[in-house]
Amino acid sequence: MRTKSSQKREALLEATLNLVNNNGFHAAPMSKIAKLAGVSPATIYLYFKSKQDLINQLYINSKIAFTEEAFVNYHESMPVKKGFELIWFNIANYKIKQTCASSFLAQCETTPMIDSKIREEALEYFKPLLQLWERGQQEEIIKPIASHILYANAIYPLTFLLSSHKRGDFILDQEQLKIAFKAAWDSIKL
Template sequence: MAQLQKSIDKRTALLKATLQLVNSGGIQGASMAKIAKAASISPATIYLFFSSKQELLNQLYLSVKSSFTQAAFVNYAEDISLEKRFKTIWHQMVHYKLKHPEEASFLSQCDNTPMIDDQTRQEGLLFLAPLFDLWKEGISKGVIKNSSPYLLYAHSIYPMAFLMNINSKDLCTADENILNESFQMAWDSIKA
């Protein structure tokens, strides 16, 4: 049991070190040697867990995406209006990003670069199924615009990355008033 925990701890340390290095120096700055050093693990040990840097990045992406979506859908209830359900999801996503700026930055980088392979990106989208289901329901009821989920995401969720970026640079404080106004703009962009 102790050996299993040690193995889990090493893998976790590698993922955390990769997250920090990618955020501070970009994907190119996160060499396997630097990751090993930051995780206090020998470089050869990395390959016991991950066959390549690409696999390490893909696994980190799935881990962060899973954590993000678990936070987004916690206490998700289907017995309230579509707008209130979307508002709950949207606010929980924002609060996750505010509480986990490193993870939010990493996900934002993943959206803008090809560092995550297509198969892994598609797997990550599966975590968002409750949101896509909500949109399908909204479209069928005429509450949400009849548009692709990618366009709905682009106009209602993706702007969060920009909001988090300007918040982190102290250009606009993401207080409750700003978040409520931002949500309203997101909702207005997708409602029918």
């Protein structure tokens, strides 16, 4: 297995991302992935144990890139609402910029294709947001309810807006984003 930072490895991950996105998991055969990445099918197996391994690693990779963006400029010393607003817009803008990566992730959340172990691993990276919410609850700014409900109402709606945006049903510009943020905040604020 080759080093984790190789041009070919990256090209293979990106090729997989594009194929899965445009046609779904079922239409991303190794032969096409190889062709799109400009390598031989056999070469894939120098970098990944199997197709499942390739998918898992793409998922982890994408999730890490996503969460890193989510917390850019965030610091625990920020006021709760400011912090949430920053994180929320970080996520929204990342999703708008990186349509491919985020719709791949959306697909991963609902498909049984991703190993649950890998899924749990990715959850770790979201802790700062949960901690922010806890702080908000202590300060009586945020509703004292389960973090799952907070997430479902404050963050998850973005997934729907983005997929509508991608489909072209709805244009998610900065103005609509502000409106959506208010709805999100209203659902979790005390």
